[in-house]
Amino acid sequence: MNRETVIVIDFGGQYNQLVARRVRECNVYCEIYSYKTDIEKIKSMNPKGIILTGGPNSCYEADSPTYTKELFELGIPVLGLCYGAQLMQHILGGKVERAEVREYGKTEVFVENSSKLFHNVSPSTICWMSHFDYISKTAPGFTITAHTADCPVAAAECEEKKLYAIQFHPEVLHTVEGKTMLSNFVYEVCGCAGDWKMDAFVENTIKDIRAKVGDGRVLLALSGGVDSSVAAGLLSRAIGKQLTCVFVDHGLLRKDEGDEVEAVFGPEGQFDLNFIRVNAQQRYYDKLAGVTEPEAKRKIIGEEFIRIFEEEAKKIGAVDFLAQGTIYPDVVESGLGGESAVIKSHHNVGGLPEYVDFKEIIEPLRDLFKDEVRKAGLELGIPERLVFRQPFPGPGLGIRIIGEVTEEKVRIVQDADAIYREEIAKAGLDQDINQYFAALTNMRSVGVMGDERTYDYAVALRAVKTIDFMTAEAAELPYEVLNKVMSRIINEVKGVNRVFYDLTSKPPGTIEFE
Numbered sequence: 001m002n003r004e005t006v007i008v009i010d011f012g013g014q015y016n017q018l019v020a021r022r023v024r025e026c027n028v029y030c031e032i033y034s035y036k037t038d039i040e041k042i043k044s045m046n047p048k049g050i051i052l053t054g055g056p057n058s059c060y061e062a063d064s065p066t067y068t069k070e071l072f073e074l075g076i077p078v079l080g081l082c083y084g085a086q087l088m089q090h091i092l093g094g095k096v097e098r099a100e101v102r103e104y105g106k107t108e109v110f111v112e113n114s115s116k117l118f119h120n121v122s123p124s125t126i127c128w129m130s131h132f133d134y135i136s137k138t139a140p141g142f143t144i145t146a147h148t149a150d151c152p153v154a155a156a157e158c159e160e161k162k163l164y165a166i167q168f169h170p171e172v173l174h175t176v177e178g179k180t181m182l183s184n185f186v187y188e189v190c191g192c193a194g195d196w197k198m199d200a201f202v203e204n205t206i207k208d209i210r211a212k213v214g215d216g217r218v219l220l221a222l223s224g225g226v227d228s229s230v231a232a233g234l235l236s237r238a239i240g241k242q243l244t245c246v247f248v249d250h251g252l253l254r255k256d257e258g259d260e261v262e263a264v265f266g267p268e269g270q271f272d273l274n275f276i277r278v279n280a281q282q283r284y285y286d287k288l289a290g291v292t293e294p295e296a297k298r299k300i301i302g303e304e305f306i307r308i309f310e311e312e313a314k315k316i317g318a319v320d321f322l323a324q325g326t327i328y329p330d331v332v333e334s335g336l337g338g339e340s341a342v343i344k345s346h347h348n349v350g351g352l353p354e355y356v357d358f359k360e361i362i363e364p365l366r367d368l369f370k371d372e373v374r375k376a377g378l379e380l381g382i383p384e385r386l387v388f389r390q391p392f393p394g395p396g397l398g399i400r401i402i403g404e405v406t407e408e409k410v411r412i413v414q415d416a417d418a419i420y421r422e423e424i425a426k427a428g429l430d431q432d433i434n435q436y437f438a439a440l441t442n443m444r445s446v447g448v449m450g451d452e453r454t455y456d457y458a459v460a461l462r463a464v465k466t467i468d469f470m471t472a473e474a475a476e477l478p479y480e481v482l483n484k485v486m487s488r489i490i491n492e493v494k495g496v497n498r499v500f501y502d503l504t505s506k507p508p509g510t511i512e513f514e
């Protein structure tokens with residue numbers, strides 16, 4: 001590999017992806033590997049530096065994750081964070097013990113500015129601590145470069161061997177000067193040049209795609225989501241009409257979304273490609289008629305997508321490549337990268353490869369984090385409203401309409417959701433909330449409008465704040481905004497006479513309703 005790379009060795013810490021993202025924010029490419037990865041593989045990548053993550057174990061216990069001592073003898077700079085710092089000290093002859101009290105939360109840390117790691121960092125700086133064990137004695141050759149009121153070794157280093165151990169977490173934002181420390185590590189210690197930039201990525205990837213595809217043909221399932229849109233943009237710039245995008249409008253998209261996708265990628269849009277829009281709305285409504293059970297609905301929506309895509313693929317005939325918008329967290333979370341393997345249960349295009357006649361898969365975004373995908377999208381000139389779209393589930397409104405899906409209910413939820421989005425944007429809240437949408441409860445209730453009794457549906461509004469979508473909290477929306485949304489929905493959306501705001505966190509709720 002000739003790309004300048006820093007490697008993160010993952011010991012099961014919850015912030016493993018965050019460490020890699022922060023390094024990349026310093027314009028240095030970074031990949032995550034499990035601590036089970038053989039040292040020969042690490043060596044073969046010729047990394048500029050290595051970072052050991054935190055983890056939940058105690059390094060002095062027999063079956064805890066560890067690594068061969070050779071790692072510290074390669075002459076490659078190593079930075080250990082939390083568990084990684086303790087492990088480094090433990091392996092190299094220091095002592096790690098259980099502390100009487102856990103040090104947790106924002107903590108004042110006193111650092112020595114003579115350390116390269118703490119260059120330009122304030123002598124007293126707030127850092128995020130989360131540990132029970134502590135380094136009670138540093139390994140031979142190490143000097144202490146930071147401490148706290150409770151922790152004698154908040155950082156230690158052996159400058160000569162380029163080994164650095166820090167007890168806190170520079171990758172989380174609570175560590176106020178964490179970014180400076182990571183930047184110091186990659187630039188001042190590892191001597192990186194910082195060549196990981198999205199404009200260069202786009203340019204290089206376009207060249208790579210051309211070289212790989214030659215005059216072959218590529219097929220992509222375009223959902224209109226961020227990942228498949230950026231993949232389409234990249235492929236289009238690289239190979240133009242050799243790319244065919246199939247966009248299935250299943251009638252469960254947000255209001256006007258199908259037309260928006262077509263405006264960008266269709267014949268009138270800015271990209272050179274073959275665009276096929278399949279208007280399958282009625283087909284989906286027919287299939288979903290009478291179905292109320294959430295899993296059954298999901299299954300129908302997923303299977304129908306595969307059927308339609310298969311039909312289209314047959315019309316097109318054999319292709320050389322099937323493109324997918326896989327991104328780096330998908331790779332890590334499917335267990336191929338880091339240690340904290342979570343097998344994704346949601347997969348929009350799951351199973352597609354079995355139904356298409358192709359030779360090879362091409363995944364141009366496989367190395368990118370989501371924020372990088374967005375930057376690449378902007379580089380490619382994809383409109384901001386598409387690039388900064390909030391997550392939208394594959395089954396779409398199908399899982400935001402409780403109970404049976406009908407065309408009328410889709411219309412209600414689309415209209416209510418459009419009003420909600422408009423008001424959130426007007427209030428300037430759209431960048432603060434990670435996901436928000438309107439859903440349709442399956443409940444009808446009595447109301448009064450004018451002088452008339454009504455018996456209509458109740459809309460539920462959801463807005464959550466979350467980092468990883470595995471846990472979430474209801475966002476605290478200003479009352480005036482909620483009130484305005486409620487009043488507009490009641491007045492403008494026929495068939496609705498009540499609006500609820502969902503306060504449930506996840507767990508116990510999920511973000512979606514089904």
Ligand code: XMP
Nearest residue numbers: 346347348391392393394395469510511512
């Ligand atoms: P839940 O409802 O499980 O949602 O708390 C967590 C995140 O996943 C999204 N989600 C899906 N995404 N296909 C997807 O592509 C799905 O079937 C699916 N179900 C949920 C959801 O929007 C939220 O961001």
